[in-house]
Amino acid sequence: MNKELKASAPTDSEIVLGILNNSEIVLKKLYTTYFPMILQLIVNNNGDEDDAKDIYQEAIIVLYNKIKSGKFELSSKLKTYIYSVCRRLWLKRLSHMNRYGGDIRDFEEYLPVDEEVDDHNERDIQFSKMESALQLLGEPCKTIMEDFYIHNRSMQDICERFGYTNADNAKTQKYKCLQRLKKLFFQQK
Amino acid sequence: MSDHQLTELIERYLDGSMSTEERTQFELLRKNDATVESRVAEHMQFIGLLKQYGERLELEKRLNAIHDEIDVHALKEEVTIHPTWVVRMWRNHHSKISVAASIAIFAILGTLFFTGKLNNHESNFEQLSQEIGKIKQSQATLNTRTNSIINDIKGSKRITNPGNFRGTGFALSSNGYIVTNYHVIKDADSVYVQNAAGESFHSKVIYTEPGNDIAVLQINDEAFEGLGSVPYNFKRSSTDLGENVFTIGYPDSKVVFGLGALTSATGYQGDTTEYQVSIPVNPGNSGGPLLDDKGNVIGIINAKQTQVAGAAFAVKSAYLLKAIQNIPSDSLSKSLTLNTKNTLAGLSRTQQLKKLKNYVFMVKVYNQ
Numbered sequence: 001m002n003k004e005l006k007a008s009a010p011t012d013s014e015i016v017l018g019i020l021n022n023s024e025i026v027l028k029k030l031y032t033t034y035f036p037m038i039l040q041l042i043v044n045n046n047g048d049e050d051d052a053k054d055i056y057q058e059a060i061i062v063l064y065n066k067i068k069s070g071k072f073e074l075s076s077k078l079k080t081y082i083y084s085v086c087r088r089l090w091l092k093r094l095s096h097m098n099r100y101g102g103d104i105r106d107f108e109e110y111l112p113v114d115e116e117v118d119d120h121n122e123r124d125i126q127f128s129k130m131e132s133a134l135q136l137l138g139e140p141c142k143t144i145m146e147d148f149y150i151h152n153r154s155m156q157d158i159c160e161r162f163g164y165t166n167a168d169n170a171k172t173q174k175y176k177c178l179q180r181l182k183k184l185f186f187q188q189k
Numbered sequence: 190m191s192d193h194q195l196t197e198l199i200e201r202y203l204d205g206s207m208s209t210e211e212r213t214q215f216e217l218l219r220k221n222d223a224t225v226e227s228r229v230a231e232h233m234q235f236i237g238l239l240k241q242y243g244e245r246l247e248l249e250k251r252l253n254a255i256h257d258e259i260d261v262h263a264l265k266e267e268v269t270i271h272p273t274w275v276v277r278m279w280r281n282h283h284s285k286i287s288v289a290a291s292i293a294i295f296a297i298l299g300t301l302f303f304t305g306k307l308n309n310h311e312s313n314f315e316q317l318s319q320e321i322g323k324i325k326q327s328q329a330t331l332n333t334r335t336n337s338i339i340n341d342i343k344g345s346k347r348i349t350n351p352g353n354f355r356g357t358g359f360a361l362s363s364n365g366y367i368v369t370n371y372h373v374i375k376d377a378d379s380v381y382v383q384n385a386a387g388e389s390f391h392s393k394v395i396y397t398e399p400g401n402d403i404a405v406l407q408i409n410d411e412a413f414e415g416l417g418s419v420p421y422n423f424k425r426s427s428t429d430l431g432e433n434v435f436t437i438g439y440p441d442s443k444v445v446f447g448l449g450a451l452t453s454a455t456g457y458q459g460d461t462t463e464y465q466v467s468i469p470v471n472p473g474n475s476g477g478p479l480l481d482d483k484g485n486v487i488g489i490i491n492a493k494q495t496q497v498a499g500a501a502f503a504v505k506s507a508y509l510l511k512a513i514q515n516i517p518s519d520s521l522s523k524s525l526t527l528n529t530k531n532t533l534a535g536l537s538r539t540q541q542l543k544k545l546k547n548y549v550f551m552v553k554v555y556n557q
Contacts, residue, residue, distance in 0.1 A: 024251070031255045039261070040268035049261045057252045064248060105270075123241075130242045149236055150243030175193045182235060 059085040084110040133184040141177035357438035357477035360548040365408035369476030382550035419528040424485040438477030439551040479503040484533025
């Protein structure tokens with residue numbers, strides 16, 4: 001399986017274009033092409049397959065966001081970039097768990113990617129705050145917020161879903177929910 | 190305008206559902222009112238974060254779906270670096286191996302303890318050290334014997350050696366008869382005696398008795414003018430144990446006095462012709478007189494047993510007297526009359542020695 005995947009490895013520019021065009025096939029190809037490399041890195045450095053999945057997905061998200069934001073330049077191989085990000089993330093995770101012995105077994109060459117990883121971590125913190133704020137918000141506010149702001153549903157849809165008799169009531173409800181969500185979000189440290 | 194209304198305005202402004210007129214109005218408001226402006230920015234940022242969060246969840250869902258299609262276990266097997274079977278064995282079973290090893294060690298130690306093997310080792314060791322002790326003892330006796338044999342050899346060699354050999358002799362009479370040890374003059378070509386003043390006189394061996402290690406010399410040098418009467422006499426009976434004795438001789442190039450006591454009535458290995466005395470002597474003392482406190486000659490120093498500290502031997506004076514009687518009369522060119530009057534008795538030791546040293550000679554032997 002590994003060899004077949006490698007044989008059909010997409011070129012780096014194909015991947016960048018595919019991601020910019022939201023191609024599901026390219027994303028899948030990207031994912032399956034480099035996962036074995038990262039699995040190898042993690043399982044041979046005190047991790048298991050679940051750690052590998054977490055780390056790899058984070059790296060793919062970093063790459064994805066970078067491509068989407070238009071800041072990505074193909075100055076190095078995608079493979080090296082992904083490996084470097086994963087390596088950096090895994091070292092952080094290891095030292096966080098006190099499992100880092102000061103020595104890592106490497107399989108590829110790597111680049112310094114500290115800035116990207118730090119940016120990513122900063123954003124992750126914001127997202128986890130948002131997640132817990134939404135959890136605390138409770139129903140129906142959570143669904144209203146998600147439907148309206150994330151899934152871009154119209155107020156009309158939302159009225160019908162929640163059985164509001166008129167759009168004004170729904171709007172008032174949405175406003176109250178948003179105010180509470182902001183409050184919950186900013187209360188967190 | 191309430192906060193609620195403002196929020197709604199901002200949302201409508203952002204999603205583009207405002208009419209051109211409303212829009213112009215709102216932009217004017219935004220420009221003039223800093224509060225409104227900051228509210229717009231804040232709202233945009235917060236909703237942006239919320240949207241990105243949604244996108245992130247969406248992306249994670251997609252990635253998870255892709256991930257689920259991968260056969261992670263097979264892949265993991267493929268990429269894991271397997272350590273050698275010994276390491277794996279140790280990692281998986283190290284606790285069991287440790288327990289087994291400790292049980293084995295306990296079992297061995299227990300068995301050894303209860304079968305008495307551990308104790309036996311100690312007694313074996315004791316036996317061994319006893320064996321070594323025995324060997325040491327036999328080694329020591331062997332050494333003693335070898336040394337005495339070497340001594341004997343040395344004693345005989347001294348005489349055969351070219352060059353001169355020193356011993357001591359002392360006067361028997363005032364006319365130049367001197368007694369010394371046979372071994373001192375054995376095999377000699379020529380013999381000289383030297384007095385305390387350093388004068389040498391040629392001498393001739395006139396009688397020897399190797400069995401008692403006695404030799405009698407006669408000074409036949411023209412320069413010799415006689416000694417004056419000998420101050421000591423010769424004791425006929427044997428002397429008692431513990432008697433203070435002294436000697437004077439030439440272990441060195443100068444005359445040396447030695448003080449001691451008679452420690453045994455018999456000599457080396459029970460030799461009845463000799464006394465054993467505790468007195469500091471050296472090879473050159475051979476032939477010197479052994480005197481008691483009163484100044485009677487009781488013997489002739491003849492050997493030193495090197496292995497026994499402080500033990501020296503002396504030929505008893507009775508055998509000296511016997512030897513003198515045995516001298517054939519044709520060997521004596523002059524009469525050999527022993528002095529019977531002891532002029533040393535009652536003198537202090539230093540006075541005794543002052544007188545005595547004139548009658549004690551260094552015997553110098555030349556051969557070849």
